[in-house]
Amino acid sequence: DLHEGNLDLARQLAEAVPGNETVAASLAMALAAVGQFDEALRVLPDGDRYDHNRSRYAAGLPADLPWRPDDPVFRPAPIQR
Numbered sequence: 001d002l003h004e005g006n007l008d009l010a011r012q013l014a015e016a017v018p019g020n021e022t023v024a025a026s027l028a029m030a031l032a033a034v035g036q037f038d039e040a041l042r043v044l045p046d047g048d049r050y051d052h053n054r055s056r057y058a059a060g061l062p063a064d065l066p067w068r069p070d071d072p073v074f075r076p077a078p079i080q081r
Contacts, residue, residue, distance in 0.1 A: 025045055029053065
């Protein structure tokens with residue numbers, strides 16, 4: 001199943017990059033996609049930028065949009081030289 005495969009990859013990434021907020025939010029999305037809403041809420045980072053998905057997971061719904069269009073994930077930090 002595609003969603004289970006995504007969840008496996010998200011778990012591997014979360015283990016490889018512990019503490020990364022974007023990775024944790026991605027893991028939460030993958031968990032919610034397979035109906036594991038309580039676990040999705042547990043791993044979802046705190047912060048206003050996740051309120052929309054937090055509300056959906058609490059209602060037993062998966063994410064409808066991975067990220068808001070204005071989310072900082074789309075504006076990476078400049079490369080440090």
